[in-house]
Amino acid sequence: MLKTAEAISPKHPDKICDRISDAFLDACLAQDPYSRVAIESMGGHGLITVTGELTTTAKIDPIAIVKKVAGEQYDVKINIVQQSPQISQGVDVGGAGDQGIMVGYACDENIELIPQELYLARNLNKLIYSRFPFDGKTQITLTDGKISSIVASFHNAKSSELKEIIVGWLVGKPVTENVSIYANPAGDWNIGGFDADTGVTGRKIICDAYGPQIPVGGGAYSGKDGTKVDRSAAYMARKIAVDAVKQCGGAVLVKLAYAIGKAEPVMVSITRPFTEESLADFSLANYDLTPKGIISFLGLRNPQFEKVAEWGSYGNGFTWDK
Numbered sequence: 001m002l003k004t005a006e007a008i009s010p011k012h013p014d015k016i017c018d019r020i021s022d023a024f025l026d027a028c029l030a031q032d033p034y035s036r037v038a039i040e041s042m043g044g045h046g047l048i049t050v051t052g053e054l055t056t057t058a059k060i061d062p063i064a065i066v067k068k069v070a071g072e073q074y075d076v077k078i079n080i081v082q083q084s085p086q087i088s089q090g091v092d093v094g095g096a097g098d099q100g101i102m103v104g105y106a107c108d109e110n111i112e113l114i115p116q117e118l119y120l121a122r123n124l125n126k127l128i129y130s131r132f133p134f135d136g137k138t139q140i141t142l143t144d145g146k147i148s149s150i151v152a153s154f155h156n157a158k159s160s161e162l163k164e165i166i167v168g169w170l171v172g173k174p175v176t177e178n179v180s181i182y183a184n185p186a187g188d189w190n191i192g193g194f195d196a197d198t199g200v201t202g203r204k205i206i207c208d209a210y211g212p213q214i215p216v217g218g219g220a221y222s223g224k225d226g227t228k229v230d231r232s233a234a235y236m237a238r239k240i241a242v243d244a245v246k247q248c249g250g251a252v253l254v255k256l257a258y259a260i261g262k263a264e265p266v267m268v269s270i271t272r273p274f275t276e277e278s279l280a281d282f283s284l285a286n287y288d289l290t291p292k293g294i295i296s297f298l299g300l301r302n303p304q305f306e307k308v309a310e311w312g313s314y315g316n317g318f319t320w321d322k
Contacts (some may be wrong), residue, residue, distance in 0.1 A: 004149075005117040005211030006139040007125040010310040011155070011192075013135065013199025017041040018208070018309040020050065020069045021201045021223025026303035027065055029225070031058035033301035036083045036091070039223035043070065044198030051079040052223065069306070074194070094292050095261035097227040102258075103217035104237025105210045105273065105314075106244070107251035112315030113242055117142050118211035120173075122311060124152065128165055132157040135192035148176040152183050155192030159184040208312045209234075214273070217255065222309050226300035227291055229258045233265070235313065235320040236287070236294045242321060244270060244282045252279060256289060263290040 008015050020041040028035035035056035042049050048066050062078045083091075091097050106113040117140050125138040136154035140147060147170070152162045162183035170179070189196075202220025209216055218230035226232040237254040244252040250272065257267035268289065270279045288297060295301060298319045308318060315321060 001144055002141060002148075003115070003117045003211075003213055004139060004141040005115065005121045005213075006137055006151075006207060007118065007122040007312075008204055008207055009125055009129045009134065009136040009154075011129075011133065011135045012137065012204070013043060013194055013197050014201075014203040015199070015309065016070055016194070017043055017199040017201045018204070018220075018222035019306050020048070020066055021052075022305035022309040023065050023069050024050070024052075024054070024060070024062070025223060025225060025305050027060045028054065028056045028058040029301060029303045031060075032056045035225055036097075036227060037223065037225040038083070038228065039080070040201045041066075041223070042198065042200045043074065043194050045194065046073075046075060047077065048074045048194075049077045049079070053083040054080050055083040070194070091227045091261070091291075094263045094290060096229045096233075096258040096263070096291050097224075097260065098219075098229060099258055099260045100219065100230055100233075101217035101267070102229060102233035102237050102256045103209070103215055104234060104239070104241040104254040104256075105214045105252065106238065106241035108245055108249055109251075113245060113321070114315040115211050115213055116145070117213070118207075119315065120147065121211075122315075124150070124166070124169055126311070127169055128152060128154055128157070128162065131161075131165065135196070143176050146174040146176045147179055149180045150182065151185065153185065153189075155196075156190055157184070158188050208309075210314065214253070221313055222305070226295035226298075229256075229291060232291055232294045232298070232300055233258060233289075235298055235300070235318075236289065238314055239298065239320040240270065240284065240287060244279055248279060248282055252282075263292070265289050 039052035109116040121140040134155035139151035141149035221231040241252040253273035255269040
């Protein structure tokens, strides 16, 4: 069985955009916990554009927020309006801010309760990033649970330096007989970040979730407050899955579906993944699955989301991971 997952560093162009969008959310929540936020960012080649909707009493400096995350060297364009009243009329009465199917997952493969291939890819990325805090990616392939392939591409790092880190990191880990290491396989590079490529909020939702083996239901998380079930219900589904794994072991897949403007989910499913076997021994009776209930239970009115965006939403010790 082959499984592959990638991880990206906080300085990857897409991840910078996620962090900018979530920095707007944090700045608004710090002053007005009931802010409605839906912010998208795009950056590249000297220009960063931020567009979206804010309904808040917070007084923020949008350009200062962008430059704090990305640096002072960029031109910034801001295009922000208030939330559509035809959306807010459903949210005002406690309904979901959109329709969608949100997925939560947990497994007992490691201490972070995420798929092992993603756990390893992110673990290696964090190690390399501690020495080379720049734009970078890692990728791990497992063959029958053993590491068979490693890819690492990092800005401002020499391939020889990356190989040295990887070889040290591999000590004590299960590997196949002919494990392959690809360090900067296209060659060493010193043009990275927004100078090399564009970034967009939400373009790395697989890295932000559970890797490609687990389905992604809703949209991107970053830049969205808790009334957007893309984020809040996905985090609640993760919390339920974590609780179920702690009680029942193995792996658990949770799906929650919502209709815009309606508070209660239109579908709730909890199964063993890839089998559709129902988890009959685990009760959902004590979980409030309305947007308001989720926001309160998980503390989603607290500024914390730029930090969440750095390394992904799951396995990093946030409320929905415990």
